[in-house]
Amino acid sequence: MAPSGTAVRLAALSRHNATLMLREPGPVLSRLIMPLVMIVLLRPLYLSALARHGVQAGTVQVVTGMLVMFSLLALSVVGTAILTERTWRTWDRLRATPARSGELLATKALPGFGMLAVQQAEVLLFGVVAFGLRIADPILLAAAVLSWALALLGIGTALGATLRSQSELNMAYDIGGVLLSALGGALVPLSVLPRWAQAAAPVSPGYWAMSALRAAVAGQAGPALRAMAVLVAVAAVTTALGAWRITRGWARSTHL
Amino acid sequence: MSRMQDGGPTAGLVAGGLVKRYGRSAALDGFGLSVSPGEIAGLVGHNGAGKSTFVDTVSGLIRPDAGRVSVAGIDALAHPRQARARLGVCPQETGLYPRLTVGEHLRLFGALAGLRRAALRRAVDRVAEQLCLTDVLGRPAGLLSGGQRKRSQAATALVAETPVLLLDEPTAGADPQTRQALLAVVAERAAAGAAVVYTTHYLPELEELGATLAVARAGRIIARGGQAALLSGLAGTVNVRFDGPVPGQLRRYGQVCGVTGDELRVATSDPPATLARLLAAGAAPVSIDVSRPGLDDLYAALIRDSAPASAALPG
Numbered sequence: 319m320a321p322s323g324t325a326v327r328l329a330a331l332s333r334h335n336a337t338l339m340l341r342e343p344g345p346v347l348s349r350l351i352m353p354l355v356m357i358v359l360l361r362p363l364y365l366s367a368l369a370r371h372g373v374q375a376g377t378v379q380v381v382t383g384m385l386v387m388f389s390l391l392a393l394s395v396v397g398t399a400i401l402t403e404r405t406w407r408t409w410d411r412l413r414a415t416p417a418r419s420g421e422l423l424a425t426k427a428l429p430g431f432g433m434l435a436v437q438q439a440e441v442l443l444f445g446v447v448a449f450g451l452r453i454a455d456p457i458l459l460a461a462a463v464l465s466w467a468l469a470l471l472g473i474g475t476a477l478g479a480t481l482r483s484q485s486e487l488n489m490a491y492d493i494g495g496v497l498l499s500a501l502g503g504a505l506v507p508l509s510v511l512p513r514w515a516q517a518a519a520p521v522s523p524g525y526w527a528m529s530a531l532r533a534a535v536a537g538q539a540g541p542a543l544r545a546m547a548v549l550v551a552v553a554a555v556t557t558a559l560g561a562w563r564i565t566r567g568w569a570r571s572t573h574l
Numbered sequence: 575m576s577r578m579q580d581g582g583p584t585a586g587l588v589a590g591g592l593v594k595r596y597g598r599s600a601a602l603d604g605f606g607l608s609v610s611p612g613e614i615a616g617l618v619g620h621n622g623a624g625k626s627t628f629v630d631t632v633s634g635l636i637r638p639d640a641g642r643v644s645v646a647g648i649d650a651l652a653h654p655r656q657a658r659a660r661l662g663v664c665p666q667e668t669g670l671y672p673r674l675t676v677g678e679h680l681r682l683f684g685a686l687a688g689l690r691r692a693a694l695r696r697a698v699d700r701v702a703e704q705l706c707l708t709d710v711l712g713r714p715a716g717l718l719s720g721g722q723r724k725r726s727q728a729a730t731a732l733v734a735e736t737p738v739l740l741l742d743e744p745t746a747g748a749d750p751q752t753r754q755a756l757l758a759v760v761a762e763r764a765a766a767g768a769a770v771v772y773t774t775h776y777l778p779e780l781e782e783l784g785a786t787l788a789v790a791r792a793g794r795i796i797a798r799g800g801q802a803a804l805l806s807g808l809a810g811t812v813n814v815r816f817d818g819p820v821p822g823q824l825r826r827y828g829q830v831c832g833v834t835g836d837e838l839r840v841a842t843s844d845p846p847a848t849l850a851r852l853l854a855a856g857a858a859p860v861s862i863d864v865s866r867p868g869l870d871d872l873y874a875a876l877i878r879d880s881a882p883a884s885a886a887l888p889g
């Protein structure tokens with residue numbers, strides 16, 4: 319049976335967006351390599367800081383912390399993929415084809431989602447193989463990774479669709495990425511942050527990602543699922559915002 | 575060339591009463607344009623006349639506040655996706671992916687238009703050959719010359735044989751080779767039955783294409799019809815230069831444009847007849863320059879005073 323028009327379009331758009339990402343592999347490669355380097359360099363520091371909780375606590379902190387921080391920084395890959403469609407004036411060219419807006423958005427997000435999933439899997443695997451990270455519930459952890467990737471994808475889509483230039487995007491990712499990572503307890507354990515920062519931490523999606531990942535690694539289903547629910551909600555809200563902004567069109571934007 | 579996807583009496587493009595307002599200004603203010611299958615409609619007008627807004631509206635990029643659009647018999651406002659499947663759109667601003675090759679662009683837009691496998695390969699090869707792109711199919715768009723980029727952009731709109739084409743200034747800034755290649759393909763598509771809207775500031779192109787005319791101003795069409803009908807009644811000029819002052823008996827011919835030293839300039843709706851009368855009256859010129867009214871004259875006349883001109887010209 320011949321594939322439907324929708325299937326043909328989805329295949330063409332998926333191939334197209336994957337090609338676009340692979341033609342500029344630098345940002346993706348750096349986001350894949352840097353967390354591994356940082357884990358190796360910072361692990362002794364974390365082991366020392368969390369010595370009274372045991373070696374495993376330090377390993378969990380450094381692996382999940384670097385995972386959250388560098389996945390936040392990887393948002394730039396997702397957001398840039400969307401923003402460049404505006405700067406190249408290609409988005410309206412796609413909108414003028416028979417493709418649905420949903421098809422355009424989904425296939426635009428797909429390579430970014432794949433990259434985020436690969437990055438997180440790679441970091442976790444590295445923690446297991448190189449430093450003996452013990453994962454009590456791999457399925458729960460996979461669900462946590464999935465929900466965090468969805469939240470990241472939504473945030474990246476919303477930023478890419480809302481911000482007006484590459485410099486604004488870079489600023490948002492650099493400052494926002496580090497800020498949300500630090501506030502979420504990815505850089506240093508929450509317990510050593512000032513009290514006001516601990517109180518503000520739940521504002522950061524990074525906090526919920528750290529909570530979901532740590533709980534999943536420890537096999538604590540309740541806290542993990544609660545944190546995952548927050549991440550999925552963040553994904554839903556930010557994706558809706560990005561989709562609304564994109565489907566309204568920006569052909570006559572004077573900012574680019 | 576194969577038959578177009580749609581045909582019949584309801585095909586082509588029909589748009590009427592389109593209104594699009596941005597705050598207090600109207601980009602479209604009752605814009606209406608119908609183009610029959612096989613017709614090339616040259617859409618001309620100053621920047622801001624509403625040409626590109628009209629193209630964006632038919633393409634489904636802009637939702638009008640009022641009006642109706644039918645593309646190959648499909649109500650484009652009620653069924654925008656089905657209508658877009660019957661449209662080939664070449665926007666005014668170049669939109670290509672710098673790191674994708676020309677071939678990848680053509681395969682993408684061909685696939686999005688529903689072409690697959692062998693049909694897609696044939697369509698890509700054909701349009702690449704027509705627009706002199708065969709040698710650069712493997713070259714990234716970011717490395718193309720300006721003319722190649724123009725042709726590549728147009729090729730993405732032409733790769734599928736859609737029954738309606740919207741070409742928004744496809745030759746703006748293009749070199750002669752690009753211009754000729756594009757005009758040839760547009761003429762061929764129209765001959766095969768496509769309804770073509772061709773916006774441009776280069777009026778001689780429309781003469782070359784044998785296009786009907788639609789003149790836009792302030793968000794509406796102020797004149798519409800065949801070139802011959804619209805040009806009839808417009809003045810051409812006869813310039814006659816003498817070896818010395820203009821003979822006195824001929825000065826009465828120069829009432830419209832006047833006499834300056836050794837040159838007599840006459841504005842006339844029938845330049846050959848006027849010249850014949852001048853020669854019969856004893857003129858012995860050293861040089862004669864006869865110019866018939868052209869699209870530039872029509873355009874200038876309409877834009878100078880749209881209300882009387884549109885009333886006087888066939889619509």
